[in-house]
Amino acid sequence: MEQIDMKNKITTCILMLCYTCTVWAQTQKATIEIVDTTEGLPLIGAHVCLISASGEKHYYSSDAEGKVIIPLKEKMQCTVSYTGFKTKEFFLEEEQSIKIKMKPDLLMLDQVVKTASVEPESVDQSIYRIGIISHDVLEKQGVQNVRDALRFQPNINLVEDGVLGTQIIMQGLEGQHVKFLIDGMPIIGRQDGNIDLSQIDMSQVDHIEIIEGPMSVVYGSNALAGTINIITKENKYYKWSGTASTYAESVGQLNANMSVQGNKGKSKYGISGGYRYFNGYDLDKSDRRMDWNPKNQINADAYYGINLSGWDTKFGIRVSREDLLFKGNYLQPYRAIDTEFITDRITYSGQFNKKFNEKSTLSGMVSYNTYTRTSQEYTVKEDLNTKEKRDAYNVDEFTTLNARISYGHQFTDRLKWQVGYELTDETGKGGKVDENSGLIENSIWTDVKLNITDQLVFQPGMRLIHHNIYDTPLIYSAHLKWNNEDGWGSRLSFGKGFRAPSIKELYMDFVDSNHKIFGNKDLLPETSYNLTFTVNKTVNIMDHSVLKFDATGFFNHLDNIIETVASDTGEFYYQNISQKRTQGGTFSVNYNHNNRFKMNAGVNLTGISYDLYNTSDFQYRYSIDFVGMLSYFWPKVDLSMQLDYKYTDKRVQLMAGADENNPIEGVTEAYNMLNYSATKNLKNKRFSLTAGVKNILDVKQVANTTQSGAHGSGSNMLIAWGRTYFVSFKFNLNKI
Template sequence: MQINVRVLLPVFLIATFVVSAQQTANDSVIFAKLDEVVVTGQIEPQSIKKSVFNVKVITAADIKRQAGNNLADVLNQYLNINIQPQSGEGRSTVSMFGLDSQYLKVLVDNVPLVSDTGLGNNIDLTQINLDDVQQIEIIEGAMGVTHGANALSGIINIITKKSTKNKWEITATVQEETIGEEYSPLYDEGRHIQALRVAHSINDNWFVAVGANRNDFEGYKGEFGGKEFTNNPNNPEQERGYSWLPKEQYFTNALVRYQKGSTRLFYKFDYFNENIDFYNSVTHEELQDDNITKLIYADDRRYFTEKFYNHLNAVGKVFGLDYNASVSYQKQQRDAEDFKYYIQTDTELNNTEETYQETEVLYATGTVSNFFKKEGLDLQVGYELVNTSGYSSALSGIFNDENQDDNDHEKRLENYDVFTAAEISVTDKFSVRPGVRYSFQSKFDDQWAASMGFRYLLGKGLETRLSYGRSYRTPNYDELYTYFVDSNHNLQGNPDLVPESGHSVETSIKKQTFLDSGLQLSNTLSASFISIDDRIEQAVVATTPSLRYRYINISRYKMWNIATTHRMVYNNWQAKLGASIMGISRAINTGLATSDDKYLINYQFNANIGYNIPKWNTLLSLYYKHNGEQQQYVQDGSLTNPKFVLSEIESFGLMDASVRKSFFKNQFDVTLGARNLLDVVNIQSSVASGGTHTTGSTNMLMGYGRSYFLKLTYNLNF
């Protein structure tokens, strides 16, 4: 295993800063705490130390240090998580433990977010704004009992702000950022962000907040020629278009909260609007009416996406019991506008707009707890109701149903779940948390989930945890209803698919140390295992008269992971160091070929450092993550001798840095920084035969190069 200087450099930096920190004697404010309050997966909010689950917390201070604008910006630097950019679609999704975004659930205030294919999964992280986020909580492993279907690899819960320390808090932000080497405030290059948030505590009971954010991403040309490109005699291989599609996003949100005694009510509304421009690389010539002039045109497309998010939540007591209930209505609609774009004259013709995809969800969940008026014993009983309506038009190109005249497809999926969990403090040091869920399904056989968690405090700051979870993933819209048949393709969904079932085991030991000198240390070692049965894959179901593929339950997946993290806080210093090694085994039988099921190894390393200079009111931050070489078996595509061969994706590192200085008693912040300092754009994916000889390679777009940003924030608090 070869590790280059780019991997080792952050290690030496961490070591140097730790030694320096121990020699610092300034009376400075510690700006990070090792113990936070968490709500995800808990019967009631409690300190992370008391949680039976191993919860990772990303605080608002962490987000500010990274100068993150969306969830993809932040998660890029965390272990066991990979961001998967889909530049041709303008999206970024997330995978955990090698499982894609269909197995990971993303929530806001415990309510899963609507997506193209359902609820909570396959979320585009660039559509999640972080202006009003209090903290982000991550739990790894199957969480089916508390969060239902499709939470096999874990959950990410975004907790939003619902209070202020001041009567008024007004925040205005302007940010300018390069996209690689491309930037111009006037000529459609770079990234331009403006944001405003106003929060007001009317009195002890009422709180309101509103916010708006515009994110104008002008796209990344890279090796392409952009919108106005026609041809280049000096480089005939260059094509029109963008490596990363341009898009403009608008985020708006409003929150009203009422609180009196133990009763709290809030209503949250979010509206999101996105415009993505697709510029076709294929151009055509058209002879004009004068029979002399030729104009070059392309068949271009715009995607318009709208999202509506409504969430009403009530927390309080009734008949001595604690209740927490939420109702949410969400809708996502994507329209597509096709048109002929004449490049020389900058004109459009034959514009037609049609609904491309639509998802509508009515969601309700609630819990009742505190049945026993006894310290150390609590029982929670809950319900979840989901009604999802999905629609895709023939324009999307993959849902053309041979049994429908209009070639549109609309289906409804429902589930009604009940669950219960208990927390039992056997002793002051030993806690147990069992749980079970039963789901009544409209489309599939009824499903169930179960979990068991243990926490033991060994004393002297040592904590141990062990948890088991059994969960399930229901097939998505594509897998159920795809029908894509022409002269070259025959790929069909399968309405008879059954849900996948998964099991996870996670154990960890954590040591926290607090010294009189002010030094705080937190060291964690964890191990986990995930297995999934009946995994859905494409398989050949017929070979004559041509190959026909269909989604069926054929695959098995197993993963083991060992990870360690170490965190230090001392006076003005904060540092974190982590590493993980993971083995993944997949057993696939497509009907023509069978993959090897041996474990393939991957490793990751991350580090971050922060130093606060009180005299200058300045914070320095550096983040680094190394993604080791990844391997997986892929089908070679041969029809005469089909087989699975080993594909290798080369290792790469991501480094971000920023300097934030505050002026005028923290009323004005200036942040100067850089993303992707190692200038990663394409990484190589090669297919090897026999594990040694490369038989082919391709480039995968992973980033858009080194980018610089300047962020100005005005804070008015009174």
């Protein structure tokens, strides 16, 4: 009996020992310490991605000491990344303790971009010249909307309108030739062909990717001058994270935003919301009408994603409402007529990505957008506080269904292929739309990326389009990229573009106190050609400094371009004019010393010419712009300072008029813009405080004769609301 008990005890001890060993084996941990190679300071919030032998990914983030403790059961591939530093890749084993010294990525060549590719790739690998406005820059500048983000970008100019908002000009072409995307999905709601950039909130934006030049093969219409892709934040590295921020500007602007994001198992989720208030600003205090109309805006969005059997899916909704009040002048003592404009945007989206193996990837996305603009007139009573609704009420509603699927396959190390299908279905209805209308476009596109040598890459592509109204030509493009080990590089792009008239250009009549623009059912589609080239040289100065020179050039030729034309009654309507050409270039110098001191300077030349009456007589009107930036980062106290400057030259524009022998010439005078900001991070980046001065030179408006046409009757053009002071406070909370 005792012998049996002894055997039981021995068996029990052995089982307990085995269990203990198993638990110990399962809880073996590896430690990674991540520091800056220059001063050995810990990098807080560095991203660590582990990939198992089966391809499963696990995400981690470094703590206040720059450390990551990871439970490991097997040897895994490890990738460490941090904004502004070169990515490190290595294999991590059980019980390993390793110190990673991150080197500054002075040219941001390791920055991952998503535009125009089935799979994310680095800036250096992309066939396109992609400019990036990083999250770090957006934070330092106190950016609140896309208008603020693009204001100091080279080769981009902004035009302000009291009702239509902020509009863009790129390569001398207006906003209808620029594609705007959020996470690869198109933004709708163009007024007079332009997206109002001030309506796009930046609180949940990670970075912005900008491609100048032809992208019509990949993105179709509106992608001739370039493509701007706004990439939103997504939490992969924390169990949950939260942010809360406030912003105040002395002009009377107050913003507040909150967000929460999390990860649990194979699921990810997030929700955010924000409110923006602007009290309006007026240069002439003698009347009620304001140059910058008061408005408030509410934004909210949510997403949920899950990875099932390698299918990475994400579903989301984004909602915004802007309420703008246009105050009318006194019609008689103590009486006026005001107009309220309410703009509602709702976007439902879904996307997926499936990597079958190391060489094949399938991705797709679908979005359904609704854009509603409501206008209501009110009679303001004698007390100036009581309002009464008038009969003047209008609702215009536009919807867009966009579905896109693409497949990419790498045949060899030198040959990659992409093919895709895209559907765009637009509808419009309302009081200002001439009739219920719809435009449907089906497209198939493909491109081939061929690494001819280690230094030379060639990518041709084409797009076949079927439009429900118009015949469409074959769209094609060719891209060439070359670089060598001596720091020289160049890119050359040529593409043919096509743009069908929009619903608003065909059917909508836009009339208010500032605008009289009428649609035209007889419009023809635009066709175009674009040539863009870039040459750059990188010079490494010792170990921690780099100097980069960039020279770019572009040429655009457009046939049947759609413009607003003045009639003999003073009204404006859309019409095809013969031809338009733009040409120019940019030369820039960028210096970066160890991500501490940065300096950018660039000069941009843009020439615009119209052949309004098919005479083949192109006379270019040129303008020269200058941009500059200085920034300094003091790592020991985590303080950064930045100064931004831009000179916008005088611009001359021709417009067709009722008299074919006497075109209308508009001139906008030159102006300067200068901003300063400083950002201080506190408590291991838990809190951040940004303060600064915008428009230090106090520019408000410039002399202008262009707006005496379709967009108003004033002799001055609004630029900004003068010198203002701002402060922003942000709270970050992350749980690893």
